[in-house]
Amino acid sequence: MAKYFFSLLTVVLITVFTSSGSNWDKPVKAFEQIALSDTLNSTAISDSTEINDSTKVKLWKINGLASLNFSQTFISHWVEGGESAIAGLGIFNIRANYAKGNSQWDNSFDIKYGLIKPGDNSFRKNEDKLDLSTKFGQKAFNKFYYSLMFSLKSQIAKGYEFPNDSDIISGFMSPGYLLIAVGIDYKPNDKISILVSPLTSKTTYVLNDSVDATKFDLDAGEKIRRETGAFVKTKIKIKLMENINLDSKLDLFTNYKHNPQNIDVNWELTIAMKVNKYIATSINAHLVYDDDISIPIERTRINADGELESYMGTTKTIQFKEILSMGVTYKF
Numbered sequence: 001m002a003k004y005f006f007s008l009l010t011v012v013l014i015t016v017f018t019s020s021g022s023n024w025d026k027p028v029k030a031f032e033q034i035a036l037s038d039t040l041n042s043t044a045i046s047d048s049t050e051i052n053d054s055t056k057v058k059l060w061k062i063n064g065l066a067s068l069n070f071s072q073t074f075i076s077h078w079v080e081g082g083e084s085a086i087a088g089l090g091i092f093n094i095r096a097n098y099a100k101g102n103s104q105w106d107n108s109f110d111i112k113y114g115l116i117k118p119g120d121n122s123f124r125k126n127e128d129k130l131d132l133s134t135k136f137g138q139k140a141f142n143k144f145y146y147s148l149m150f151s152l153k154s155q156i157a158k159g160y161e162f163p164n165d166s167d168i169i170s171g172f173m174s175p176g177y178l179l180i181a182v183g184i185d186y187k188p189n190d191k192i193s194i195l196v197s198p199l200t201s202k203t204t205y206v207l208n209d210s211v212d213a214t215k216f217d218l219d220a221g222e223k224i225r226r227e228t229g230a231f232v233k234t235k236i237k238i239k240l241m242e243n244i245n246l247d248s249k250l251d252l253f254t255n256y257k258h259n260p261q262n263i264d265v266n267w268e269l270t271i272a273m274k275v276n277k278y279i280a281t282s283i284n285a286h287l288v289y290d291d292d293i294s295i296p297i298e299r300t301r302i303n304a305d306g307e308l309e310s311y312m313g314t315t316k317t318i319q320f321k322e323i324l325s326m327g328v329t330y331k332f
Contacts, residue, residue: 057100064094067280069327089114089127089325097190102139104187108132113156114323124162127323128155130172135195137185147185147195149233153177158208161296167210174208175216179253181231193235200231202253204292215314217292225292229255243274255291262291274329281326288319295319 069089075082090113098105114127132152137145154177159170183197204225206213218225232252239245251266265287272282294314303309 059098059100061097061099062095063332065091065329065331067091067327067329069282069325071325083119085116085118087114087116087126089323089327104137104139104145106133106135106137106193108134111156121162122165124165125157125159127321128157128159128170130154130156135185137187140184143186143188145185145187147181147183147197149179149181149183149195149197151177151179151181153179154205168208169211169215171208171211174206174211176205176207178203178205179231181233183231191237193233195231195233197231197233200229200253202227202229202231202255215294217294227255228257229253229260240271245272246270247272259291263289264291265289278328278330279326280329281324284323284325286321289317290319291316293319 067090069091071085071087073082073085075084091111093108093110096107098107108131110129110131112127112129114125115123116126117123130153133149134151135147135149137147140146154173154175155170156172158168161167161169179200179202181195181197181200183195183199186192186194186196204216204218204227206216206218206223213222214220216225230253232250234248234250236248237245238248247270249266249268251264253264254260254262267287269285270282272280274280293316295317297313297315297317298310299313300308300310
């Protein structure tokens with residue numbers, strides 16, 4: 001019975017296929033339209049899904065840099081003098097910024113540590129920086145944000161006044177600076193930030209008993225000194241040209257109660273030049289003026305016998321440091 005059924009079905013199908021084209025075109029076209037409709041619908045759903053994925057807002061933006069730089073000088077029987085030296089500099093920084101609606105939260109952590117070995121002398125540090133900062137902002141109007149900022153600056157290792165390597169002149173949190181600022185932040189884009197704070201607390205710490213606290217305007221035996229004043233912090237990033245970027249950070253602080261006309265300045269300028277994906281060179285200049293820091297300086301005077309003698313005094317002056325380095329850099 002099944003055999004006859006399939007034979008009859010075959011005859012019917014042959015009849016349909018050999019019938020007039022107009023009768024067959026309609027179901028074919030209908031089938032094609034259904035198939036095309038299904039395809040378009042699936043494509044639209046796929047595209048919608050991709051659009052939804054692409055428009056999904058990332059609340060956190062995290063990036064950073066790790067760099068290891070070296071320099072070396074070798075001198076042998078050089079008539080004009082000089083001495084051989086090797087130096088190394090490690091840099092690590094990370095940024096974690098959060099943005100949602102009218103709120104922004106910027107976080108940064110920077111570490112720099114460098115060593116140099118001049119001639120036959122032992123290694124000594126020539127760079128030491130620890131900088132932690134967090135800033136929360138709530139939009140006020142246009143590109144302005146009400147902001148609260150915490151900043152901690154110090155160094156990692158002990159420092160000595162070479163060639164005297166027995167007296168410690170600095171160490172972790174000796175000095176250390178904690179800044180708490182409340183104000184308004186102008187941020188037209190992610191490359192520029194200008195924070196103005198009329199109410200700022202600056203606390204200076206000298207926690208190591210071996211460090212002379214009086215050099216940082218603390219009384220002998222004191223470990224903490226607090227100041228209240230105004231603060232301005234600017235951050236600017238500029239792309240000078242392809243593979244060359246400029247990064248400027250400027251901090252200004254004035255103490256309301258003690259010599260407000262003498263403004264503390266901390267300005268760091270870095271020009272980074274990318275050679276390829278992993279090799280880069282940079283020039284870093286750091287200028288500091290702190291009216292509370294006494295800098296040792298050699299002076300001369302006439303003694304009781306009428307003879308000229310030298311002695312160590314102190315002064316308040318500009319501190320400046322410049323480092324040109326080249327090495328391996330990895331960005332993430």
